[in-house]
Amino acid sequence: MHSSSNHIRNILVFFFGMFFLLEFCFYISGALFVLSMWGLEYLDFNALNPSISDFPMRLWPTIFNYIHGWWADPKLYGVSNSLKLWLSFAAPLCIVGTVFWNLRHILLEWRPFRKKEALHGDSRWASERDIRKIGLRSRKGLLLGKDQRGYLVADGYQHALLFAPTGSGKGVGFVIPNLLFWEDSLVVHDIKLENYDITSGWRKKIGQEVYVWNPAQPDGVSHCYNPLDWISKKPGQMVDDVQKIANLIMPEQDFWYNEARSLFVGVVLYLLAVPEKVKSFGEVVRTMRSDDVVYNLAVVLDTIGKKIHPVAYMNIAAFLQKADKERSGVVSTMNSSLELWANPLIDTATASSDFNIQEFKKKKITVYVGLTPDNLTRLRPLMQVFYQQATEFLCRALPSDDEPYGVLFMMDEFPTLGKMEQFQTGIAYFRGYRVRLFLIIQDTEQLKGIYEEAGMNSFLSNSTYRITFAANNIETANLISQLIGNKTVSQESLNRPKFLDLNPASRSLHISDTQRALLLPQEVIMLPKDEQILLIESTYPIKSKKIKYYEDKFFTKKLLKSTFVPTQEPYDPDAARGGVDTVAEDVPTSEEGEQQAAIAHEESAQEAQQPQEQHGDEAGYDEFGDYPQDYDYSSEDDEYMEGLDDIEGEDVPLNGEGLDDIGDEDSYPEDHVSDEGHPEEDELSAYKEEPTDSELQDAEDGYGGGDEEPYYEENDGGEPYEADEIRGSEGGVTDVYPEEDEPLAYEEEPTDGELQDAEDEYGSGDEEPYYEESGGDEPYGEDETYDDEDTQPPRRDGKQRDDDNP
Numbered sequence: 001m002h003s004s005s006n007h008i009r010n011i012l013v014f015f016f017g018m019f020f021l022l023e024f025c026f027y028i029s030g031a032l033f034v035l036s037m038w039g040l041e042y043l044d045f046n047a048l049n050p051s052i053s054d055f056p057m058r059l060w061p062t063i064f065n066y067i068h069g070w071w072a073d074p075k076l077y078g079v080s081n082s083l084k085l086w087l088s089f090a091a092p093l094c095i096v097g098t099v100f101w102n103l104r105h106i107l108l109e110w111r112p113f114r115k116k117e118a119l120h121g122d123s124r125w126a127s128e129r130d131i132r133k134i135g136l137r138s139r140k141g142l143l144l145g146k147d148q149r150g151y152l153v154a155d156g157y158q159h160a161l162l163f164a165p166t167g168s169g170k171g172v173g174f175v176i177p178n179l180l181f182w183e184d185s186l187v188v189h190d191i192k193l194e195n196y197d198i199t200s201g202w203r204k205k206i207g208q209e210v211y212v213w214n215p216a217q218p219d220g221v222s223h224c225y226n227p228l229d230w231i232s233k234k235p236g237q238m239v240d241d242v243q244k245i246a247n248l249i250m251p252e253q254d255f256w257y258n259e260a261r262s263l264f265v266g267v268v269l270y271l272l273a274v275p276e277k278v279k280s281f282g283e284v285v286r287t288m289r290s291d292d293v294v295y296n297l298a299v300v301l302d303t304i305g306k307k308i309h310p311v312a313y314m315n316i317a318a319f320l321q322k323a324d325k326e327r328s329g330v331v332s333t334m335n336s337s338l339e340l341w342a343n344p345l346i347d348t349a350t351a352s353s354d355f356n357i358q359e360f361k362k363k364k365i366t367v368y369v370g371l372t373p374d375n376l377t378r379l380r381p382l383m384q385v386f387y388q389q390a391t392e393f394l395c396r397a398l399p400s401d402d403e404p405y406g407v408l409f410m411m412d413e414f415p416t417l418g419k420m421e422q423f424q425t426g427i428a429y430f431r432g433y434r435v436r437l438f439l440i441i442q443d444t445e446q447l448k449g450i451y452e453e454a455g456m457n458s459f460l461s462n463s464t465y466r467i468t469f470a471a472n473n474i475e476t477a478n479l480i481s482q483l484i485g486n487k488t489v490s491q492e493s494l495n496r497p498k499f500l501d502l503n504p505a506s507r508s509l510h511i512s513d514t515q516r517a518l519l520l521p522q523e524v525i526m527l528p529k530d531e532q533i534l535l536i537e538s539t540y541p542i543k544s545k546k547i548k549y550y551e552d553k554f555f556t557k558k559l560l561k562s563t564f565v566p567t568q569e570p571y572d573p574d575a576a577r578g579g580v581d582t583v584a585e586d587v588p589t590s591e592e593g594e595q596q597a598a599i600a601h602e603e604s605a606q607e608a609q610q611p612q613e614q615h616g617d618e619a620g621y622d623e624f625g626d627y628p629q630d631y632d633y634s635s636e637d638d639e640y641m642e643g644l645d646d647i648e649g650e651d652v653p654l655n656g657e658g659l660d661d662i663g664d665e666d667s668y669p670e671d672h673v674s675d676e677g678h679p680e681e682d683e684l685s686a687y688k689e690e691p692t693d694s695e696l697q698d699a700e701d702g703y704g705g706g707d708e709e710p711y712y713e714e715n716d717g718g719e720p721y722e723a724d725e726i727r728g729s730e731g732g733v734t735d736v737y738p739e740e741d742e743p744l745a746y747e748e749e750p751t752d753g754e755l756q757d758a759e760d761e762y763g764s765g766d767e768e769p770y771y772e773e774s775g776g777d778e779p780y781g782e783d784e785t786y787d788d789e790d791t792q793p794p795r796r797d798g799k800q801r802d803d804d805n806p
Contacts, residue, residue, distance in 0.1 A: 120515030123485030126540040134539050142408070142438065143177050144465055145532055145544035152534065152544060153181075157406055158464035159427055159437040163444075163480070165472040169529075170440055171195070173546040174467075175412055178438070179203070180549065180558045184405040185360040186367070187390060189383075189412050193370040201560025203366045212565045213386075214370035215349035216379060220568040222370075223354040227385050228279045230357060230393060231272065239311050242268045244392075248384045250337045259319070259326075260334040266315030270300060273308040282347035285338050294320065294327060340382060348568045350382070357393045361403035361434065376416045388422045395426060395433040406434035414439045415446040424455050427462045439463070443476040466535040469546075470527035477521035480533065484519045484541045 128149060131137065136144065141155035154160075164170035171194070179188065179199035183206070190196055196212055204210045214222040231241040245268075246261040267284055271277045290296055297316050305313055319330060340346055355367060369386065371379050387409075394407055411417075427437060439459065441447055447456040460466065471477040491514045518541070519533070527533070534542040549555035 120488040120513065121486030123487050123518040124540055125518075126542045130539050131542065134536060136536075136542075140181075140183055142436070142465070143174070143181050143547065144467060144534055145173075145542075146547055147542075147544045151547075152542070154465060157431045157434055157436045159431070159439070159462060160465040160467065161459060161463035162438070162440045163442070163466075163468040163471065163476055164440060165442050165469065168469045169546055169548070170412070170469070172548055172550065173532075174438075174440070175410060177547045177549050177555060178408075178410065180555050182408055183364075185363070185365045185407045186410065187360075187407065188366070188368045188410045189414070189417070190368045190370050191376075191413055191416070192372060193368060195410075195412075196368040196370065197562045198559060200366070200368065200563045202558040204563045205560060206364075208364045208366045209355070210366045210368075210563045211355045212368045212370060212563075213349070214368075214565075215346050215382060216343075216371060216375045217345070217349075220345065220348060220570070221565050222349050222568060223565065224349050224352045224568065225355070225386060226280055226350050226353045227389060228268065228272070228281070229353045230389050231268075235309060238269065238272070238309065239265070244388065245385055248388060249381050250334075256329055256333040257337075259322075259330045260337060262315045263319045263330055263334055264337075266312045266319070267297075269309040269312035270316065273312065274304065278351070280347070280351045281338065281341040282351060285335070285341050285347075288331060288335055288338070289342075293331060340378065344570050346382070348570055357390050360390075360394060360407045361399055361405050364405060380416075380418050383417055384420060387417065387420060391422050391426055391430070391435060394435050395430060398432070399434050403434075406436060408436045408438060410438050412440050414441055415450055419450050419455075424451060424458055427459060437463075443471065443473050444479055445473065445475060464537055468524070468533050468535070470529065471521075471524050474521060474525075477524040480524045480535075481517050481519055481521045483535050484517065484533065486515050487518050488513050489516050490514075 131147075131152070136152045136154055137150065138153040138155035141153045142160060144152040144154055144160070146152060162170060162174060164174070175188075175195055176198055179186065179195055180202055186203070186208075188195055193212070193214065200210050200212075211223045212221075213225050215225075227245060232238050242265050243261075246264045250257045250261050250264070264284070267287055271279055271283055271287070277283065287293070287296070298320055300308070301313065301316060301320070319327060322330065341350065355365060359365065369383070371383070391409075423437065423439075426435075430437060444456060447459060451459070466483065468476075468480050471480060491512050524533075530546050532544055532546050534544055536542070
């Protein structure tokens with residue numbers, strides 16, 4: 001149909017052109033005929049009266065004016081009417097015929113009005129009709145530029161990609177104008193926060209909630225965002241959310257990072273399960289950098305193992321099963337990956353959340369994500385976590401009736417974020433969730449270096465609007481030239497005859513169609529500074545002008561004072577936990593924790609003897625159906641209670657066995673610790689049992705008679721107790737402190753003999769006396785040990801004793 005209409009048009013144009021040519025020929029030939037036949041003396045110019053007033057309404061050639069005058073007054077020319085008529089028609093026809101015959105070759109090749117066939121492309125610049133056809137004259141949406149008729153505005157949620165080298169005016173021409181024009185929710189990747197200073201006041205005025213998240217701001221001037229606040233409460237989705245965060249923080253794929261990611265997931269899920277725990281990355285750092293992280297995590301499994309997520313239980317248990325050196329390597333890898341959150345500024349800015357990502361479509365919210373150029377690389381993991389979470393939350397469900405707004409992500413210097421998998425894959429479906437991307441890059445090499453060729457093509461093909469300024473490298477210029485397209489042009493070659501060669505056959509004109517880019521690569525590089533090229537799918541390229549907001553009254557009247565941003569106080573984790581220690585209240589690490597672990601061990605042993613409850617299709621699984629409950633770990637008691645020599649290759653105790661010994665290597669004297677970090681077998685007898693309370697009291701009384709005065713309470717009369725009133729029949733201490741109604745204790749200091757009796761009393765218990773072997777492998781005798789009052793039995797570690805630390 002298109003080809004047939006073109007053919008009919010070409011025919012009509014040809015005949016119309018021939019008509020004008022004939023009219024011209026008739027005019028000339030008629031004038032020559034009259035002058036040659038009769039001369040000027042017979043010519044009456046009033047009779048000729050040449051006029052084209054009747055054309056084109058009557059399509060009446062001017063030459064017929066002569067014929068009409070001839071016919072009206074033939075006597076004027078002195079000839080008959082018939083002769084006049086024939087001569088009037090014959091002369092112009094002869095002249096026109098002669099011209100056509102001599103120009104027949106040129107006329108046959110002449111195609112000025114014929115539409116070129118798209119043999120090599122038919123690209124051209126878009127007209128106003130094309131612009132209106134694709135809807136670029138909207139009153140709201142995304143600003144793409146301007147032309148002589150007004151702004152180019154694209155409504156909808158199609159994505160845009162801008163090629164703009166440094167210093168080319170992308171801020172004044174695109175970022176700031178759109179921040180002053182876009183009406184829905186907005187997230188701005190704002191390096192140096194220049195855009196916030198200029199546009200935040202206007203966005204606040206039009207009813208937006210404005211936030212500035214600048215985590216590395218030295219003075220703490222920033223709102224807060226905590227990634228762990230947005231983890232799903234559903235058990236299955238919860239693990240998925242934490243694993244995605246772990247992959248962003250520790251993207252490397254090797255053994256240590258794989259194990260560190262697994263431990264990170266376990267620790268985060270544990271923190272989420274304990275109500276008293278602070279849910280933040282800083283708390284993860286403090287947990288992993290505690291004094292004895294292995295012992296603490298083991299206590300977690302024993303005390304609240306059934307309360308935490310099964311995946312947390314399995315991941316932490318797998319970590320505890322590793323050898324000492326392997327555990328140390330995993331902890332070091334994880335701590336190095338979380339080093340950013342050891343910074344108090346980052347810890348404070350990520351300890352809570354001031355804005356709700358889930359409300360971006362329900363309310364109009366603007367978030368400026370600020371950072372300085374020197375922090376681009378250091379804060380990259382944190383930035384990736386934020387944008388990954390934001391886009392994922394906004395695209396989990398289609399917009400509902402109570403979510404009328406869309407969200408625009410204005411990503412200035414997009415490649416500085418590194419590889420964003422969520423953006424690369426999500427750009428294909430974000431539009432359906434009312435999420436729009438405006439990505440700004442300097443050239444194609446930035447995208448190709450991060451996302452490779454396939455990733456770059458994905459961004460190009462899914463960006464409906466592609467805008468380019470003057471390119472700064474040949475690769476980008478070649479790409480833009482190819483995207484603009486080619487056109488078909490005619491190329492003529494004329495062969496002229498030799499001098500004085502009258503043979504017309506020796507002259508020929510050859511016309512051929514060839515290809516030319518509508519805009520060559522060098523022309524893309526040389527594009528004027530105030531011009532830009534807009535490439536839109538399904539239409540011709542648009543050459544337009546850049547916007548300069550500071551020269552346009554539409555934007556200058558919107559420049560208001562920036563909004564207020566609060567200053568965050570340094571984060572206090574103890575205050576956030578209500579003043580508790582780094583370890584949660586239900587995860588003890590002291591003697592109290594050992595007692596609780598022993599109680600838990602007894603309860604677990606009793607439960608192990610009871611039949612397990614059936615869950616689902618099989619027995620032995622908890623309510624999540626993820627890990628077995630019916631495994632009997634009691635068979636491993638002996639191995640864990642013998643100094644934990646084989647903990648590296650055994651399963652971690654889950655019911656309290658072995659916890660008394662985990663992390664206790666430092667409690668033994670260094671001289672009597674084996675190479676594996678545990679006491680020698682033949683010396684364990686010295687530590688089998690602890691002294692009784694009475695024996696401890698004897699030791700206190702015995703060593704209390706040094707240079708210091710004895711510990712006693714005064715009675716109502718202010719006199720000390722008599723010595724014989726507080727001592728038993730065998731010289732032992734009956735009470736640590738006297739009752740309130742008892743008389744005062746001894747008045748004088750104990751004698752040296754009494755002190756010696758107390759020391760002898762301590763050594764007469766069930767255990768063997770505490771001594772060092774002599775050079776002859778015999779114990780020291782009493783006369784060798786107690787020569788005078790300053791001589792005491794030497795310590796087994798070779799150190800000097802004192803009164804406070806016998």
